[in-house]
Amino acid sequence: MGPSKVFCVLHRVSRLSPAWTAGFGRTVDCKFALDQGHGGRRRYCMDSALNQHMSELTDKESRILSRLYEGLVTGQRACLAESITLVETQHPRKKELAQVLLQRVLAHRRQQEELNGGKPLAFRVGLSGPPGAGKSTFIEVFGKMLTGSGHKVSVLAVDPSSCTTGGSLMGDKTRMTELSRDMQAYIRPSPTSGTLGGVTRTTNEAIVLCEGAGYDIVLVETVGVGQSEFAVADMVDMFVLLIPPAGGDELQGIKRGIIEMADLVVVTKADGDLLVPARRIQAEYTSALKLLRKKSKSWTPKVVRVSSRTGEGVAELWERLQEFQTAALRSGELQARRRSQQKVWMWSLIQENVLLHFKQHPAVRDGLPALEDSVIRGDISPGLAADMLLRAFSSGQ
Numbered sequence: 001m002g003p004s005k006v007f008c009v010l011h012r013v014s015r016l017s018p019a020w021t022a023g024f025g026r027t028v029d030c031k032f033a034l035d036q037g038h039g040g041r042r043r044y045c046m047d048s049a050l051n052q053h054m055s056e057l058t059d060k061e062s063r064i065l066s067r068l069y070e071g072l073v074t075g076q077r078a079c080l081a082e083s084i085t086l087v088e089t090q091h092p093r094k095k096e097l098a099q100v101l102l103q104r105v106l107a108h109r110r111q112q113e114e115l116n117g118g119k120p121l122a123f124r125v126g127l128s129g130p131p132g133a134g135k136s137t138f139i140e141v142f143g144k145m146l147t148g149s150g151h152k153v154s155v156l157a158v159d160p161s162s163c164t165t166g167g168s169l170m171g172d173k174t175r176m177t178e179l180s181r182d183m184q185a186y187i188r189p190s191p192t193s194g195t196l197g198g199v200t201r202t203t204n205e206a207i208v209l210c211e212g213a214g215y216d217i218v219l220v221e222t223v224g225v226g227q228s229e230f231a232v233a234d235m236v237d238m239f240v241l242l243i244p245p246a247g248g249d250e251l252q253g254i255k256r257g258i259i260e261m262a263d264l265v266v267v268t269k270a271d272g273d274l275l276v277p278a279r280r281i282q283a284e285y286t287s288a289l290k291l292l293r294k295k296s297k298s299w300t301p302k303v304v305r306v307s308s309r310t311g312e313g314v315a316e317l318w319e320r321l322q323e324f325q326t327a328a329l330r331s332g333e334l335q336a337r338r339r340s341q342q343k344v345w346m347w348s349l350i351q352e353n354v355l356l357h358f359k360q361h362p363a364v365r366d367g368l369p370a371l372e373d374s375v376i377r378g379d380i381s382p383g384l385a386a387d388m389l390l391r392a393f394s395s396g397q
């Protein structure tokens with residue numbers, strides 16, 4: 001890229017209002033570095049994509065983004081809700097606008113973190129468990145305890161079942177009636193459309209927006225079963241598995257892999273008649289965890305009991321969470337985890353978009369129905385059909 005292209009990039013950035021370019025100084029520097037000092041080695045910087053999105057902002061779009069950004073960072077819930085809706089959209093132009101907004105919020109967060117001595121501003125906790133484990137009852141009680149002690153709590157959900165059923169299990173805020181009325185809490189149901197990859201991306205982006213809006217504790221709940229637990233474990237600082245004091249059969253559904261991901265196992269409903277089985281399950285899981293390979297140098301996973309009904313164990317559980325956070329920050333593991341999660345997030349975005357491009361490609365769209373039929377009838381192998389479609393896709397690029 002010659003000097004004229006560099007000029008063009010700078011010119012496009014400079015056409016934006018100062019408010020929108022304020023966070024992007026590094027971007028421009030980066031492009032200069034590419035052209036002037038790296039011996040022709042190709043380095044990808046974020047500016048070209050970002051500039052593409054930003055350069056064509058109309059006045060109206062600029063105004064909308066400014067309103068959302070200002071409202072968001074000053075903690076207006078309506079602006080946070082609107083911003084999350086923007087990142088969830090499937091509309092191509094709005095998707096681009098969402099990226100411009102996110103970039104701005106990320107720049108704001110970076111500044112805030114610098115002021116905070118480089119420490120993350122929020123603690124992200126993933127909560128997973130089989131249906132009926134008591135997750136929402138727990139979040140309600142736990143969330144109220146946190147807001148009562150001055151925290152701002154947001155609750156986000158990952159619910160891949162909503163992708164196929166079109167309905168969100170988290171849609172009914174009645175699951176957490178008290179917390180949803182609390183002005184220090186923000187509960188966001190899972191998006192009701194998209195792939196798991198898409199839901200993962202939007203949840204990741206919603207986390208950034210919640211943090212930008214000043215929520216210092218972000219709880220990410222998995223509502224579905226299956227891959228969603230793994231997706232959530234890839235978004236959070238700490239992954240907590242909630243287990244009901246149930247018999248072996250009910251626990252069969254919990255995959256071994258997910259127990260390995262857990263930083264903390266919580267046995268729920270430890271009250272009344274369920275207290276004895278809760279103690280037994282706690283002992284079983286404590287033994288089981290000892291057999292697993294240690295995944296962190298600074299933390300040994302623990303098993304605790306809580307009752308959301310009596311509140312017993314909830315404050316102790318918060319202490320465990322804080323111990324984890326302190327240990328992970330001190331060792332640098334938390335920061336390292338976040339860095340690697342950024343990469344996972346980028347790849348989930350790539351996967352989502354590549355598949356979308358593939359499906360929308362005219363040659364693929366034209367050939368797909370007939371090829372699918374042929375595969376179903378057994379006339380050609382799935383591998384051959386996939387090869388043909390992929391060839392049609394790449395030759396038509």
Ligand SMILES: Nc1nc2c(ncn2[C@@H]2O[C@H](COP(=O)(O)OP(=O)(O)OP(=O)(O)O)[C@@H](O)[C@H]2O)c(=O)[nH]1
Pocket residue numbers: 129130131132133134135136137138223268269270271272274306307308309310
């Ligand atoms: N005894 C007792 N029952 C509880 C406790 N917490 C939840 N429950 C009951 O367990 C059932 C399931 O609780 P939920 O909080 O809806 O469980 P969930 O994991 O959110 O379930 P899904 O919505 O299916 O994902 C409800 O009937 C609750 O009343 C508790 O601490 N003690």
